[in-house]
Every structure is written in C-alpha cells, then in structure tokens.
Amino acid sequence: MANKTTRKPAKASKKAPRKRAATKAKPRKAAKAAKPRKAPPKPRAGKVVLLSGGNPQIAKGYGDTPVEAYITAMPGWKREVGRRLDALIARAVPGVKKAVKWNSPFYGVEEGVWFLALHCFTKYIKVTFFRGADLRPVPPGPSKHKDTRYLDIYEGALDEAQFTAWVKQAAALPGEPM
Template identity: 45%
Template sequence: MSVSDSLTTQRVSELVMANRAIRAPNYRADHDEGVRFTDLERGLQWGADAIPALMGLFRVEQDARDDHPDGWVGFARHWRGGTLRLDFDLFSAPEEPDEILVVTAISGREGEKTIVDENVGEIELSDKVPTEEEWEERRKRYQATRRKDDTDGSAAVKAYIAALPDWKHEVAAQFDQIVQQEAPHVRRAVKYHQPFYGVEDQGWFASFSAFSKHVKLTFVCETYLDPEPPSGTGPDRQALDLKKTDTLDEEQVASWVRQAADDPGMGW
C-alpha cells in the first residue's frame, strides 16, 4: 500500500464522485472513548453520513499515530452542528491507475469554534455548516454516480483485500487469484460492502465477505453446483465458510468458480 505525498479536500471529493471510496472490512461508526456526542450517537451511517462528509471535508491531515503510517484523518461539519472525524487510507497499486479511499472509521466531535482532537491537536472549525438539504443533495449526487459507473472495480477489490488482516487476507487473496485463473475476463466490484465477481453483460457469479471468525465464499448461480457447497439458502447463495484453521481446497473451489461463471445468478 502506498499513499500520495499530499491529499487535499478537493481530491477526496473527486475520488468519492468517481466512485473510488469503499468501506473497510473493519469499518467503525462510533466515538472514541470518553467523547460524548449525543445527537450523532443515534446512528452514524455509511451512506447517510460518511459519504456526504467526505464530499464536504474542510481539513485533511496525515494520521500521526505510529500504527497508522499510511493513514489520513479528515474533518467535516455536520448539518446538526457538530463535527465528524473520518479515518481513511489512500490505496494505490502499481498496476492500477485508480487510487481508492478506504474509510476505516467515522466518529463525532463536539465544539463550536474549535475542537481538540486526541491525534491531530487543536482544530479551528469551519464556519460553513451545511443544511440538511445540502447534506442530502451530496448523498443523492453520489448515488447517481454509483448507478452510472460501469468501470471495472479491480482496484477497489484489491484495496478491500489489502485491508483484511492476517489469515483473512490470505484466504481472500487466494480466492481472488483462483477467480482470475478460472475466469480471465472477470469483472470486479465492491457492492454492498463486499467484493463481487461477474461476467460482463451476464451477471455476478461469486462474492466473499469477512466475519470475525470466518471468511464466507459465496457462489451466485442459477443452478445448484456439483457437488453442492456445504451451506447456503438456494442455488443463488451457495457458500463455503472458512475458519482460521481450515485449508482452502483450490481444486474444488476452482471447479465451483467455473460452474458459477458459466451460469451467473445475479443480474448485472
């Protein structure tokens, strides 16, 4: 993972509007310990709060914490009058032209003219507090951009995999490689906060998601695979759950990938 030498609020907004922002697997919507921010405690949300805030940052700083060498911190005024802090990484890969914002956390901060952030220090607040209507307009513009975006999302999937820790990263990277080998013309995207794999103009045939104790590989197919994976609710949701102690059967997973790619079960 590498980051640019500098990052501006305008660049963050441009990346969001280019659909180059994803939620990290370990994304948190909360407050740091000891911070009271009652109005926003009722439910910070990814689409309703993180995206409009990213499009309205008034300050961006590199994360000063020793364990976040590639991290960034941004601040935005909320329409309720408070301030939101967003933590994110800027992911880039040598073979991918697109940088990806990987947002790891959103939390509230109190203050009228200045706030004191535990990592950044004293911050003078912006006088420009958006209205609720302006906040909603940002969200709608982003949603319209997402609906129109038909580019391959390989960079976003790689950023998602890179953000996974330890053995989960290894399982996801192994699965991604198998998909590439068995379906060379695969299209990728991060949808519903998880990576998806598809055949252009036919549909999505596989995805994966990471949980606290396992990684779920899901095959999205019109018919049942042979042999049927051990879990799932139907042919369009056949799944294999892998825990830390499990070994991925590459030959079997490759067979399931080939079958699902031949008969994608989720509309494009």
C-alpha cells in the same frame, strides 16, 4: 317538555386569575442527557474503516482497483486468503469482471452480472455462489434463497481444488444481475 340532552351553556367565570405568590424557585434536577448517537466512523485519507465483523468499508467501484483495496484492508489471516481466492478466481475465469458493491467484492463474466461474492466476518470469509444450488457437489452453506449457497472459509481450511471447480462451474452458469 324540555329535551334532557340539551345542556345549558357554561357560565363564564367572573373570578380574576390567581396570582402566584412570589416564592423562591427550587432548582430543578438536571435531566439525564440522552447519550449522543455515535456517527459511523469516517474513513481518513488512506485509512480504511472496518465494519462490524471486520468487513472493510470500501467505496463502490468497478475493476481491479477497488477489489484490491478491499483485499488489502482485510484483517489478519483473511488478507492472505483473500489474495489467494482472488488469484484462483482470476486463473479459473480468464477476463473475469470485478467490482465492490455493498462492501463486498463481486466477480462475474460480464459487467453487472455476478456469479460469486466475498464477505468478511469475525472468524471466517463467506463466499456466496449466487447459483450454488446448481453446482456439483453443492456448496455446504444453505441460504433462504433457493439458488444461493455459501462456503464459509475458516483459517487454514481452504480446499483450493474444490473451490476452483466451483468457480469454473459457477462462471459457466447464468449469473445474477445486481
């Protein structure tokens, strides 16, 4: 009895391949060209690019120079508030260390250990206190990180006395290495 699962090998076709009749080729419709992806804008010499929300694109660097470049590039009213924040931080924490990392100014009491950062958004400046949960009173902006708190500064809404108190407290706490 033959096994029903075995198959016979397929026979090779003896027919010659068909030749296409010479016909007039129809013109094909042009395929829609994919929109080319925009490359991020490249900064020109002396010109700073503003990223989404108006945050200046500044190269990573340590010291006063990159932080001053960031503040100078802040758009509109934020530039003057940025200068004021920088002056308040420098006065509250003599010898403060500064850097620009991830397109944001960072402030710390020692190189590589930070207690505060700034970031521009369309309508406000966000101040990040990395150990903000330990400050009194606690800054109002919550974070998904339990220790971090935020302060959003809108045009004309800077409480210098409270900000200075938070800066002094934050500088006295252990910072965040980054």
